[in-house]
Amino acid sequence: MTTVAILPTRDASGEKSYRAMSDDKPLCVYAGDKHSIGKTAGQALDALTAQLGETEFSGLLVIQSFRPDAFFSAQQQERLSELMRLWRSARDGGQELLPEQQAQLDDLVEAELRAATARTAALMQPENS
The missing domain is CATH 1.10.287 (Helix Hairpins)
Structure with missing residues (x-):
């Protein structure tokens, strides 16, 4: 199974974008072998899915706000x-x-x-x- 991480980033001008990365090792979210960038998390995921050659995306999608919570301070x-x-x-x-x-x-x-x-x-x- 391919694991995908979508992380918010900022370009040189400070504009926010999202980077989607894939890796077939579930715990390696920082070292994906494929990646894409989009203005939204959805755009980044769509571009990455196209690179992976997937015609249909199937999986659980959890979108985190990256704000502190009771689970990670x-x-x-x-x-x-x-x-x-x-x-x-x-x-x-x-x-x-x-x-x-x-x-x-x-x-x-x-x-x-x-x-x-x-x-x-x-x-x-x-x-x-």
């Missing part, structure tokens, strides 16, 4: 963003993060995955349960 989001900036900088320079930074990044990615799972489970619950 603002502090966690800020630290994850900071560590991802450091990771990209290190990668671009042919280096690696310090071991404690890499461990913290790995922990936050796992926490974000657990939060997404919990968020999805909460969405699937009947409202009056």
Whole structure:
């Protein structure tokens, strides 16, 4: 199964767009082998689906507002963003993060995955349960 991540980005002028990335490894949302960019999340997904050669999209689509919630706090989001900036900088320079930074990044990615799972489970619950 192909996993797709859609992330908000900003171009050089500061205009918001969305980048859709695919990877057949479910936990590798940062290193997709195909990607597309669109003005909306839907445009990015449509363009990526065309690249994948899919004539029909079938799957569960969860759109997150990327705001802090009970599952992943603002502090966690800020630290994850900071560590991802450091990771990209290190990668671009042919280096690696310090071991404690890499461990913290790995922990936050796992926490974000657990939060997404919990968020999805909460969405699937009947409202009056």
